[in-house]
Amino acid sequence: MFEVALRLLEKLENHGFRAYVVGGFVRDYLMEVESNDIDICTNAKPKDIRSIFKGSCLPSEDYGSITVILKHIRFEITTFRRESSYIDYRRPEHIEFIDDLEEDLKRRDFLMNTLCIDRTGNIIDIFHGKEDIDGHLIRTVGDSYQKFSEDALRILRAVRFATTLQFHLSDEVYEAILRAKTFLKKISYQRKREELDKIFTSVHVKNGVSLLLKLGLDEELELPRLKYVSNFDDLIGIWVQLDVQEIYPFTNNEKELITKINEALLVDNLNPRVLYTYGLYVNSIAGNMKGISKREITSRYNRLPIKCRMDIVFDGEEISSLLGRKPGPYLKDIFKDLETQILSLKLKNEKDDLMTYLKKMYL
Numbered sequence: 347m348f349e350v351a352l353r354l355l356e357k358l359e360n361h362g363f364r365a366y367v368v369g370g371f372v373r374d375y376l377m378e379v380e381s382n383d384i385d386i387c388t389n390a391k392p393k394d395i396r397s398i399f400k401g402s403c404l405p406s407e408d409y410g411s412i413t414v415i416l417k418h419i420r421f422e423i424t425t426f427r428r429e430s431s432y433i434d435y436r437r438p439e440h441i442e443f444i445d446d447l448e449e450d451l452k453r454r455d456f457l458m459n460t461l462c463i464d465r466t467g468n469i470i471d472i473f474h475g476k477e478d479i480d481g482h483l484i485r486t487v488g489d490s491y492q493k494f495s496e497d498a499l500r501i502l503r504a505v506r507f508a509t510t511l512q513f514h515l516s517d518e519v520y521e522a523i524l525r526a527k528t529f530l531k532k533i534s535y536q537r538k539r540e541e542l543d544k545i546f547t548s549v550h551v552k553n554g555v556s557l558l559l560k561l562g563l564d565e566e567l568e569l570p571r572l573k574y575v576s577n578f579d580d581l582i583g584i585w586v587q588l589d590v591q592e593i594y595p596f597t598n599n600e601k602e603l604i605t606k607i608n609e610a611l612l613v614d615n616l617n618p619r620v621l622y623t624y625g626l627y628v629n630s631i632a633g634n635m636k637g638i639s640k641r642e643i644t645s646r647y648n649r650l651p652i653k654c655r656m657d658i659v660f661d662g663e664e665i666s667s668l669l670g671r672k673p674g675p676y677l678k679d680i681f682k683d684l685e686t687q688i689l690s691l692k693l694k695n696e697k698d699d700l701m702t703y704l705k706k707m708y709l
């Protein structure tokens with residue numbers, strides 16, 4: 347990744363621009379953790395970036411930032427900018443493209459996110475961000491209260507980084523979050539969910555949730571059940587416990603899953619019919635929330651004689667021809683009956699046994 351990034355910087359510089367890797371990638375590089383994308387800042391304007399990386403740009407609606415894919419790596423290229431006064435506690439009213447790296451770094455959130463790498467691979471550390479990385483400290487670039495009131499999402503970013511990197515918030519950041527936290531109400535639920543998901547999927551999720559509670563962010567985030575969450579094994583499982591489907595956005599698949607888990611919570615997750623109906627994943631989450639081990643559920647699930655209708659040795663056509671009837675909706679009831687018989691081990695899932703049973707019951 348590093349090599350590809352340097353080549354990309356070189357390409358921009360060969361066109362007469364200055365360009366640096368900035369932010370998360372440099373932080374992760376110094377900490378020797380893996381990054382999934384690379385942020386670049388440059389004095390090249392979006393139209394210049396587009397013409398230099400013609401074929402590799404993704405269409406983007408966010409002006410000033412262009413996504414380029416090279417060697418399967420995602421680069422976010424952003425023109426140096428100054429941001430005017432903020433509106434909505436999230437967005438600057440006006441963005442001005444500028445020529446100066448230092449000025450661009452000033453608008454960023456945390457000192458640890460201001461480090462840059464230049465074309466030759468040198469680290470540029472104008473604001474001493476490395477000190478914070480070494481000290482595992484989160485401090486803002488400039489006044490913390492101002493940073494958080496300009497863009498309240500930064501509050502959640504601070505908690506997210508504190509969680510995933512196991513860094514501490516400086517006293518100033520901590521106090522400023524307490525003062526600015528009400529502005530979180532102005533941030534879209536989608537953005538809040540993205541940050542919360544990163545906290546909830548961190549290996550240090552329990553510390554993250556404790557920090558959210560300690561800062562009293564549960565109230566601002568409208569998560570009254572956060573203090574009762576007791577199982578942290580699964581992201582959707584956590585959202586089920588939070589019970590906020592009405593206000594936070596979920597995809598249709600997620601909504602369906604949440605409904606199923608809620609249903610599975612009300613029944614016996616070791617019962618074969620329940621295991622069969624809801625499947626391993628849903629039962630594991632629901633069971634886990636009730637203190638049944640994943641191992642126990644998996645071993646019961648693996649012992650099921652059938653795991654889905656397709657596993658039954660006869661298909662619909664075979665059954666109807668055996669019964670001398672045209673296929674029709676009646677097959678649904680027969681399958682349901684066969685499932686019950688097989689799952690309760692009263693009937694073996696073998697052709698001879700099924701044939702005898704079908705003839706006896708349905709001919």
Ligand code: ATP
Pocket residue numbers: 368369370371383385453454455456459460497499500
């Ligand atoms: P990660 O990619 O691991 O989520 P990151 O720090 O790279 O972490 P990005 O969202 O990719 O986060 O942003 C890239 C850089 O842009 C950050 O490192 C930071 O310098 C700056 N940045 C991002 N979001 C904000 C914000 N809300 N306010 C100020 N600066 C920001």
Ligand code: MG
Pocket residue numbers: 369370371383384385
């Ligand atoms: Mg990044």
